[in-house]
Amino acid sequence: MKVSQFSDAQKAFILKQGDEGVPVAEICRKAGISQATYFNWKKKYAGMLPPEMKKLKQLEDENARLKKIVA
DSSP: OOOOSSOHHHHHHHHHHHHTTOOHHHHHHHHTOOHHHHHHHHHHHTTOOHHHHHHHHHHHHHHHHHHHHHO
16 A cells, blocks of 8 residues: 555644635645545544544554454
């Protein structure tokens, strides 16, 4: 899987702008992402802070590793 060029803090900042009422099209244009990416991040990370995002990623990685062991 491709590694994201955005850090958790950058993702949180982009999502926070959307919560503050900035139009999604403008946010996506400035950040250089598609609207689909924005809405996927919003669905996955809504309301999270960067440390929580990092913890979620670690849990997902561990879960994937354990699934490979069992399979």
